[in-house]
Amino acid sequence: MSTAGKVIKCKAAVLWETKKPFSIEDIEVAPPKAHEVRIKMVATSVCRTDEHVVAGSLSTPLPAVLGHEGAGIVESVGEGVTSVKPGDKVIPLFSPQCGNCRICKHPEGNLCVTSLANPRGTMSDGTTRFTCKGKSIHNFISTSTFSQYTVVDEMAVAKIDAASPLDKVCLIGCGFSTGYGSAVKVAKVTPGSTCAVFGLGGVGLSVIIGCKTAGAARIIAVDINKDKFAKAKELGATECINPLDYSKPIHEVLQEMTDGGVDFSFEVIGRLDTMMSSLLSSHASCGVSVIVGTPPNSQSISMNPLLLLLGRTWKGAIFGGFKSKDSVPKLVADFMAKKFPLEQLITHVLPFEKINEAFELLHSGKSIRTVLTF
CATH class of the missing domain: 3.40.50.720 (NAD(P)-binding Rossmann-like Domain)
Structure with a gap:
């Protein structure tokens, strides 16, 4: 039975306040609006940027669904979306690429002006797609991958090779590419x-x-x-x-x-x-x-x-100087062609519900990258 156009109830790791563990909650994820994409997440890894938010040293509106280094499959798309379709494998982009601003048109620049202008903790229109216990839950840097489903702007998602292993190429969403x-x-x-x-x-x-x-x-x-x-x-x-x-x-x-x-x-x-x-x-x-x-x-x-x-x-x-929407599919293709390794960077694989354990591994220095699978 199709979920397109419907609210999806799923699990997400919500950070309600700084210096506290994540709470696995039942949340509602609204359908994508025009030029938005709803993604069923398959894997996400834990990055120190997320830890900076937990520690309170990087400010973002809370409560929020964090996570920005993930990969998944498109569940549905909003009106006007042309670059991806349901069933496509994708990587959400914390550094979007609108393609039209001065920086996107600059041969070397990659920090899209549109992404800088967006309200923090929301989609482009200033609202969120997450609700929990009747409260709106904030988005995190265009991605929010610590959820079974997330909604992103079309400029913040890249279609990748259909044969790529999502539990490995998720690292291309941030740490490796950077x-x-x-x-x-x-x-x-x-x-x-x-x-x-x-x-x-x-x-x-x-x-x-x-x-x-x-x-x-x-x-x-x-x-x-x-x-x-x-x-x-x-x-x-x-x-x-x-x-x-x-x-x-x-x-x-x-x-x-x-x-x-x-x-x-x-x-x-x-x-x-x-x-x-x-x-x-x-x-x-x-x-x-x-x-x-x-x-x-x-x-x-x-x-x-x-x-x-x-x-x-x-x-x-930022992001290794790569223009995200253009470069991420090429990086995935290079990985598939064995031009560089990713497996050696992954030291732990845990079920998504053990996210707090993943952050403990990060704190202790025992992990390089921990991948959470949904």
Whole structure:
């Protein structure tokens, strides 16, 4: 019996307030309006951005259905939707692509102006599609994947290969693409180059995959947790160093190791001190340093302009610089063609109802990516 045009009752993980566990609730998901898509979620993974909301260090209206790194199947579409149809496999996009604004038309830009202008915690029209216990439940950054069904704007969904395994390609919805793209698209790592990657979580490891795919000759992984070194080497790191093993600043160590500094450096932690260490570890005359990690609170960094005057480049980008709707299907196709791995990033697979256990694994540092299946 078709559910198109009807309210769907299903389970979702609702965050009612910060610093509290998720609550598995029965919710109602309204049908999609014009230019909207309702998706039956199949898999979603847990990202530290969701944890920032739980901790209260990233503000979004609550109560909300979080989650932004998922994959599913289109259940129904609203009037005017042309890019997907019921039955299509899709990935929701936390960084939408309207295709019409200045940034979408810019050859390098990817942070769609329309997505920035949307009311926070709602669909484009300023309303939500989730209801629980008679209360409206907020949307989260265009996606809300911690629900058996979600509704997204058409510009925030990408159709992908019908043969793709959704419990793996869900990582392309955020973490993998952010790291991989930072290497291949933002930094534009060159064959034979030397790279340093600060932070070996899921996104940092994805940077390593990108550096290796681009042909880097040396990939130096930097982390204070030695337990992460084996996985980093498995994915392409040629050397691993722990700043705690040295009496001098880590950027000086890297400069000595690489004849004055690396060609490309990446900060994938979200700390001001490591952002500066990453910048200084890149060569003063030809180095490129990319900020990938986002500090959870609004903070400022002070630096001497002379650090850039000699020729260094300091860059940053959201979602690895990829235009989401255009690039996600291509990334899935590349995965299917075995151009890069995803399986090694997935350390745990749990049923959706164990979402709080997944966040405990994240807190403890025991997981890289935990995938929740519906």
